[in-house]
Amino acid sequence: MDIRTTFQQLDEKFSRFGGLEPRGITRLLYTSEWRAAINALVEEFENNDLEVIKDSVGNVSGRLVGENSNETILTGSHIDTVVQGGHLDGQYGILASLTALLYLKENYGQPKKNIEVLALAEEEGSRFPIAFWGSKNFFNIQDNEIIKELTDSEGVNFVDAMRESGFDFREDDKVRDDIKAWLEIHIEQGQILEKEQKQIGVVTGIVGFKRYSVQLKGEANHAGTTPMGYRKDTVVAFSEIVQKLDKKAKEIGDPLVITFGKVKLIPNVTNVVPGEIEFSIDTRHIDEAELNDFSKTIENTINEIAIQNELEATITLHLDEKPTLMNEDIIKTIEESSKKVTSNNYKRMVSGAGHDTQIFSQFVPSGMLFVPSIGGISHNVEEETDIEDLVKGIEVLAETLYKLAY
């Protein structure tokens, strides 16, 4: 078999499930498009004589049974997409895994350990306000109580949608103990590999992040009748905060990032000095201590500037995710495979986005690899990766699976 042809045929086939030209793929959890993709995948596994394993919530895998069927190398990603997403985010990880498995099966026959391709039911949080439903169920750490309250944007209850789709809550609390390694290949969703012209990113960890919402209260005043010296202007204070923290983050350097993505002025009227502002801060780093230090800088800077400007500041930390480090042995194995397959054209890097792997790495030795994203674009119909890079990714994954399973 030819890796490129096999992958392209699979990709073309699966991109139809939820695909809606020219608006990308919408394949939300427990919808008919999503179920059609699952069913097609099961059929694909069966046609290739793989053992099919399903759980109650919709995770499904195809296993090439090894000599020692008690040990499994698991590889995959999520099958759901965002609304109007691309054809690579999640789907590539599943189809690349299947292609690599078929390639290994044809060329090397039965492995020592099982190789199993896993499609996770949900990761994006795009239909219901909850993410990692697939991987959390895999390890039985989901919160079923919260789920019962959730509805989608059309008012459909999570549990109703799940049951109508033929799925249900887990009945047992058994967690598999055969998984010796988890691998996930994913598009980078950033521009680092592209800008540095590398073909593979060997992920050493997934950044931790903190998200704040900040409110500053001053005084709404008439833009004409209030001299500059009499103002308590929150947008001016905000701009000072942004300038200071942006400069500070750049001084500290990569991989620290800070983003002010959401801003709301009140009353938001041309001729009124804004008496109130609300804004978001998203900051990320792979090193927990560095992230904590910088978050203290953030809080101190806001409070200092608020005091200087006689404003009232309210800082709310509403998300606080710790960094996740990949398993050192798996990193090395992926790195050796990358060296060989790409003639050294790879880069060790951190993932700035969250992935199912951050759940897996809490329980089993885990590793992750990236292929470049053209223009860094994802979650969008324009999400694309050069086919040469997609194939290289599958080759590195196959090499890694070979080292781990044969």
Next chain:
Amino acid sequence: MDIRTTFQQLDEKFSRFGGLEPRGITRLLYTSEWRAAINALVEEFENNDLEVIKDSVGNVSGRLVGENSNETILTGSHIDTVVQGGHLDGQYGILASLTALLYLKENYGQPKKNIEVLALAEEEGSRFPIAFWGSKNFFNIQDNEIIKELTDSEGVNFVDAMRESGFDFREDDKVRDDIKAWLEIHIEQGQILEKEQKQIGVVTGIVGFKRYSVQLKGEANHAGTTPMGYRKDTVVAFSEIVQKLDKKAKEIGDPLVITFGKVKLIPNVTNVVPGEIEFSIDTRHIDEAELNDFSKTIENTINEIAIQNELEATITLHLDEKPTLMNEDIIKTIEESSKKVTSNNYKRMVSGAGHDTQIFSQFVPSGMLFVPSIGGISHNVEEETDIEDLVKGIEVLAETLYKLAY
């Protein structure tokens, strides 16, 4: 008669027209509340033996005829309010004028020149998107063609509303030539008098202003996967613009002001580097050359920062009003009256807000005086001025009218 009692009775009476506790006064052009106020004012004029003059659009005045009836000293303000406005903006100017006239009539009898109290139909632009409908009609400089297209927020056409209310376009283009002076007393709508503990503001001019809308285009990127060095972050560029221009304006000093009142990020999502921003700039100064210089600084600063950050900037100047200076003789007359009545406790100042007087000053010698606004609040049910200050204002107005008309 007692100035305080007379004014308070009038104010209590007229605050009922459109008054809706606890939400302030809503008295929009050509509504029943507005017409009730006009009718009550005509009745008030008649009961006090004043000659009533009405025009076709709804401006109405009461005249105390002087020995020389070809010369008129006109004093007044607008009778309309904003939505949920206060009881002083506009209304105080009319009722203070009427109180002053009645005081002069009782104490000094017939003046040499006519003294005429004018209630202008509309100034706020709160029902239809057009302002100064009253004063512009007074001088026949309104644009009747634009009016025909206007509707209010409920879809009612301007002309239909006008006609249903019993009013209509001007039929003649005769402009009165008897006006020898125009006076307007108004609340300051700022905090300068309050903070400097002055009772009267002698207005020397009304600031000119420019309003820009600015758009910056960069790149929307993932907040996690895009290192700081790879970003084209428009909110960071915006914050640099705000910091530079705010500092520069403070260096130049009063009465220059700059306000960034309205900001919109696109896509405005916590985990996306904002690829686009739109914001407003409102800048004002009494000196036309200074205002023009600073607007060049604004444009240059935006363009420089856009280039440094590799952003595309679009700067649109959509309002450009020249400053208006008051008549020197009238300023002096008001100043002398203020000196006498307040024992020197007044301040020469510019008006940072627009007023009907900026229309009048283009045609007749004009002057304006302010009373303090508590906390600078206006356009709000909490708009208030100490009764002592309101009375002082009427006394200064009466003294000025006496000097001009007797």
